[in-house]
Amino acid sequence: xxxxxxxxxxxLGKGAVYALLALGFVxxxxxTEVINFAHGSLALIGGYLIxxxxxxxxxxxxxxxxxxxxxxxxLLIERLLLSRSRFATPDSLALLTIGxxxxxxxxxxxxxxxxxxxxxxxxxxxxxxxxxITLFSTQLVALVxxxxxxxxxxxAFRFTNxxxxxxxxxxxxxxxxxxxxxxxxxxxxxxxxxxxxAGVAVMFIVTQDFSGTGLSRTTHAIAFAAFPAAIxxxxxxxxxAVVGGVIVGLTQALTEVYVSIPFAKVAVFLxxxxxxxxxxxxxxxxxxxxxx
Amino acid sequence: xxxVATAVRATAAPAPRSRRGSVLRVIAWAxxxxxxxxxxxxxxxxxxxxxxxxxxxxxxxxxxxxxIGQAGQxxxxxxxxxxxxxxxxxxxxxxxxxxxxxYIVGLGLPPLVALVGAVAISALAGLAFAPVAxxxxxxxxxxxxxxxxxxxxxxxxxxxxLTGGAASGRNPEPFSLFGFSFSNEGYLAVLGVPFRxxxxxxxxxxxxxVIAFVLARGAVRSRVGRAWRGVRDNEAAAAVMGVDVLRxxxxxxxxxxxxxxxxxxxxTLWLGLLKPDESEFGTxxxxxxIAFLAMAIxxxxxxxxxAVxxxxxxxGTPQVLTLFADELGLGxxxxxxxxxxxxLYVYGIAVILVVLFEPGGLAAIGRRITGFATRRLQxxxxxxxxxxxxxxxxxxx
Numbered sequence: 200x201x202x203x204x205x206x207x208x209x210x211l212g213k214g215a216v217y218a219l220l221a222l223g224f225v226x227x228x229x230x231t232e233v234i235n236f237a238h239g240s241l242a243l244i245g246g247y248l249i250x251x252x253x254x255x256x257x258x259x260x261x262x263x264x265x266x267x268x269x270x271x272x273x274l275l276i277e278r279l280l281l282s283r284s285r286f287a288t289p290d291s292l293a294l295l296t297i298g299x300x301x302x303x304x305x306x307x308x309x310x311x312x313x314x315x316x317x318x319x320x321x322x323x324x325x326x327x328x329x330x331x332i333t334l335f336s337t338q339l340v341a342l343v344x345x346x347x348x349x350x351x352x353x354x355a356f357r358f359t360n361x362x363x364x365x366x367x368x369x370x371x372x373x374x375x376x377x378x379x380x381x382x383x384x385x386x387x388x389x390x391x392x393x394x395x396x397a398g399v400a401v402m403f404i405v406t407q408d409f410s411g412t413g414l415s416r417t418t419h420a421i422a423f424a425a426f427p428a429a430i431x432x433x434x435x436x437x438x439x440a441v442v443g444g445v446i447v448g449l450t451q452a453l454t455e456v457y458v459s460i461p462f463a464k465v466a467v468f469l470x471x472x473x474x475x476x477x478x479x480x481x482x483x484x485x486x487x488x489x490x491x
Numbered sequence: 492x493x494x495v496a497t498a499v500r501a502t503a504a505p506a507p508r509s510r511r512g513s514v515l516r517v518i519a520w521a522x523x524x525x526x527x528x529x530x531x532x533x534x535x536x537x538x539x540x541x542x543x544x545x546x547x548x549x550x551x552x553x554x555x556x557x558x559i560g561q562a563g564q565x566x567x568x569x570x571x572x573x574x575x576x577x578x579x580x581x582x583x584x585x586x587x588x589x590x591x592x593x594y595i596v597g598l599g600l601p602p603l604v605a606l607v608g609a610v611a612i613s614a615l616a617g618l619a620f621a622p623v624a625x626x627x628x629x630x631x632x633x634x635x636x637x638x639x640x641x642x643x644x645x646x647x648x649x650x651x652x653l654t655g656g657a658a659s660g661r662n663p664e665p666f667s668l669f670g671f672s673f674s675n676e677g678y679l680a681v682l683g684v685p686f687r688x689x690x691x692x693x694x695x696x697x698x699x700x701v702i703a704f705v706l707a708r709g710a711v712r713s714r715v716g717r718a719w720r721g722v723r724d725n726e727a728a729a730a731v732m733g734v735d736v737l738r739x740x741x742x743x744x745x746x747x748x749x750x751x752x753x754x755x756x757x758x759t760l761w762l763g764l765l766k767p768d769e770s771e772f773g774t775x776x777x778x779x780x781i782a783f784l785a786m787a788i789x790x791x792x793x794x795x796x797x798a799v800x801x802x803x804x805x806x807g808t809p810q811v812l813t814l815f816a817d818e819l820g821l822g823x824x825x826x827x828x829x830x831x832x833x834x835l836y837v838y839g840i841a842v843i844l845v846v847l848f849e850p851g852g853l854a855a856i857g858r859r860i861t862g863f864a865t866r867r868l869q870x871x872x873x874x875x876x877x878x879x880x881x882x883x884x885x886x887x888x
Binding site: 234280283284287290291292293294295297298299300301302305306309416417420423426427430434461462464465467468469471472475476479480481 | 565622623626627628629630631634635637638641642644645648649770771772777781784785788828832835836838839840841842843846847850
């Protein structure tokens, strides 16, 4: 029983990290209908910036730099590449982000060479004993940070001008533009926010508690699990992203212990397949209707 | 409607050409084939091996361009079907052996039977995915197919009985046909050039590629291809026209998987080793799926010659750069600028450029050039009549 509680808490912590990634994913999708295959590389950019500056700046400043850098990288991708190709369909832009991902990932690992740096996060590798169960502080901090950021996001999404503009644009792009909403600004901020969220997530992924390895291809593969998270929840549902993230985190944590670690990597995707067969647009996504 | 298919503007069967044009085309193809046939007489094993790798890519990319470009079903599962094909061949053709504590299964069938069996098993694996493919569209389907790559990653490690395990893998039986082995076995010389494994495999792979190419063209130009394009452009309309949509989708997936399976057999023969990946980044990993996707996109989704040229760029660059690494000063010192890294830059950037500037890929560029040339020809022939403006939607998709 105590193992189960332990897994539950750790799974929720992982889930919060996946939720942050998936949320960024969904925000981009809602604003532009583009699936961002380069989301993992945004996380890597954040992680790389932290890794190279943490020794000189100290963790808090480096972390701020990483988050900002990931956000700006996303903004640059949107401004320099995606916004330039207005006539390309969202799906072909998704293919474009695959190209970006290939280049960015390769460049970062070329720079890192053979080193696999940790980010020096203060919460890493400090297990907490609590009445017979061991909790990883990374997962606990992730849970708290995730809850705070997700709440803040939903409040902003609900009440601020930006949130209203976002939702209006997702509802009907043309009508929103006619109401005076600057489409390009909404899109740009969506990418900025998504990139920053990925920058936050990477600080928890690249720890001994979470991935057990420094900044490497494994980080990228883990960030990939944000895909199933977003898909399970439904690509155009922000609440779905959070639910999907939690499902992915729990699935991983439980299967890692009760089945095997290699299986945990597939289990997430199998859960996604099962969900997709039952709900082709995810749990909370809007079903597309085709007009004949 | 705007599925991934139409995303990057996909191409259909080429428009009927003038007689003079088609004669020229036949001559060009024949000349190309002749050059490829004569190559082993002049070129060393290094370049031949690079060429074989390109042909692996070409066969796989043709399969992928069919399912994405013609049938409009985004698939990121190609690497999984490669693994299925390679493993099936190794199991069907290999012998049962005891390697250390591991017990490895092999049926010891003749290699040709094993090859056909491997392709058939891959096709069945593609067909098994049809219930999922039938329910999903566009990006959802792409991400769902991603699940197969991770499944393959797990199964490759979990079934050492079949795959030999991720640590050591297993050696596939060299291909042989009627007693002639495509390996270093026996001595054979043609025109004074000794034909060893690399020369023999070159011809074998060339035959595979030509068969794959011709069959794909046949499919695209026939009823099957029309059904695929119908489904791609508008499922409802295709259904009204009498196309069985689910069947067309399932068929496209099966065909594409069969191609990938053949590519999988080819890559295991090329490496002389079947080894499942130890990390998510490997021979049968997501990166391979993405490399094939890049070939199809660069070549122009749906275009079969485009897929071959895409393979030349994506798989040819690293091989050729490796061969000439010393001449180009590409030591391992240059800040990790290895041939692999350079080629990844090249095709990553190529994908970006294609999406931004030429959604039809190299095929569209090629069509524009040949279109220009044939217009000139027609102009010469009928000097007075002005050229007709190109009809809208020149690719007839």
